[in-house]
Amino acid sequence: MTLTVKETGNFSVPFLELGETYQELKNELTSVFQKVMDSGWYILGEEVSKFEEEFAAYCGVTHCIGVGNGLDALHLILKAYDIGEGDEVIVPSNTFIATWLAVSYVGAKIIPVEPDERTFNIDPHEIEKAITPQTKAIIPVHLYGQPTKMDEINAIAKKYDLHVIEDAAQAHGALYKGKKTGSLGHAAGFSFYPGKNLGAFGDAGAITTNDDILAEKIRMLRNYGSKVKYTHQLKGYNSRLDELQAAFLRVKLRYLDKWNERRVLIANAYLNSISNKNILLPKLDENINHAWHLFVVRTSDRNSLQSYLKSHHIDTLIHYPIPPHLQQAYAERNWKKGSFPISEDIHNEVLSLPIGPHMNEPSVQKIINVVNGYLLDE
Numbered sequence: 001m002t003l004t005v006k007e008t009g010n011f012s013v014p015f016l017e018l019g020e021t022y023q024e025l026k027n028e029l030t031s032v033f034q035k036v037m038d039s040g041w042y043i044l045g046e047e048v049s050k051f052e053e054e055f056a057a058y059c060g061v062t063h064c065i066g067v068g069n070g071l072d073a074l075h076l077i078l079k080a081y082d083i084g085e086g087d088e089v090i091v092p093s094n095t096f097i098a099t100w101l102a103v104s105y106v107g108a109k110i111i112p113v114e115p116d117e118r119t120f121n122i123d124p125h126e127i128e129k130a131i132t133p134q135t136k137a138i139i140p141v142h143l144y145g146q147p148t149k150m151d152e153i154n155a156i157a158k159k160y161d162l163h164v165i166e167d168a169a170q171a172h173g174a175l176y177k178g179k180k181t182g183s184l185g186h187a188a189g190f191s192f193y194p195g196k197n198l199g200a201f202g203d204a205g206a207i208t209t210n211d212d213i214l215a216e217k218i219r220m221l222r223n224y225g226s227k228v229k230y231t232h233q234l235k236g237y238n239s240r241l242d243e244l245q246a247a248f249l250r251v252k253l254r255y256l257d258k259w260n261e262r263r264v265l266i267a268n269a270y271l272n273s274i275s276n277k278n279i280l281l282p283k284l285d286e287n288i289n290h291a292w293h294l295f296v297v298r299t300s301d302r303n304s305l306q307s308y309l310k311s312h313h314i315d316t317l318i319h320y321p322i323p324p325h326l327q328q329a330y331a332e333r334n335w336k337k338g339s340f341p342i343s344e345d346i347h348n349e350v351l352s353l354p355i356g357p358h359m360n361e362p363s364v365q366k367i368i369n370v371v372n373g374y375l376l377d378e
């Protein structure tokens with residue numbers, strides 16, 4: 001992207017224009033919609049199995065199991081590994097709360113581990129200190145679309161015989177040492193919530209894995225614990241990927257790489273052209289390809305940056321304002337301010353700038369110029 005015009009125009013920049021993806025693909029989406037409706041088959045049909053094949057191939061794994069949403073994907077993996085009461089699961093202290101809720105669903109104990117200040121991803125050096133004889137699994141999150149240091153995490157997991165469950169909900173198509181997220185641990189959970197890099201037009205999720213036994217068990221768990229209709233081996237759930245959503249996802253999957261490339265262009269424009277000393281830009285690990293689900297900057301007075309951008313008609317969001325350990329939902333653990341200080345500081349100082357496959361160049365230029373003017377022209 002070349003920046004030529006000095007753009008600070010009076011137009012508004014929304015955080016994300018979800019409707020644009022529909023507009024771009026309207027004909028294709030309408031045609032698959034009609035195909036599914038005409039088929040008369042609306043649950044676990046051909047579209048779901050085809051999407052599962054295609055997404056498994058995309059991630060470079062042998063199995064994909066479509067489920068209701070990203071939280072269920074993580075929950076069903078933990079359940080299939082028989083993780084529950086009395087077990088401990090290591091999670092990042094700095095993540096969207098769904099990572100934690102999946103662990104709470106199965107009754108296991110959450111063990112939060114602080115992030116690396118550079119990348120905001122879980123710090124492998126801190127993981128080993130948190131392991132006890134009760135530890136059963138680690139759930140690294142590829143936060144904002146940047147893959148976590150998986151070699152280090154897999155080595156620790158091997159040493160202590162732990163499951164590695166990727167939370168890949170923000171990292172569709174991201175690469176670690178040339179390999180796709182979703183293929184980097186024992187199993188991975190994806191969300192296709194509309195705003196994700198690969199998003200449905202409603203709730204949807206999936207699990208990817210190379211483990212045949214795990215895959216078979218999750219296929220049963222998502223469908224009442226049943227493999228053969230009306231025969232139930234397990235006390236399962238109802239968490240199936242919707243047939244219509246699968247049809248939409250098959251269309252959108254073909255555009256994912258193109259849209260991720262567009263995100264990379266925008267992120268690189270920000271990285272190369274935002275030069276405000278009050279603002280810390282995201283830092284990238286070596287050997288990774290970032291999916292840029294979010295472009296998150298850090299500054300000591302985040303709220304004032306947010307109002308400044310708002311006054312220039314630029315929408316931003318905070319991912320996330322309150323760390324999971326200080327949420328009322330986890331009051332029973334008695335964590336306090338200061339329990340996980342690195343995560344708390346991050347939560348206090350981050351701001352997400354608009355990024356998305358349909359953002360135009362004037363919007364990108366405007367954001368760069370306005371951000372660079374912050375605290376200078378007041």
Ligand SMILES: *Cc1c(COP(=O)(O)O)cnc(C)c1O
Nearest residue numbers: 069070071096098099169191193
């Ligand atoms: C979105 C998200 C989830 C949950 O996905 P849903 O489909 O909304 O249930 C889990 N983990 C992370 C990191 C997410 O961003």
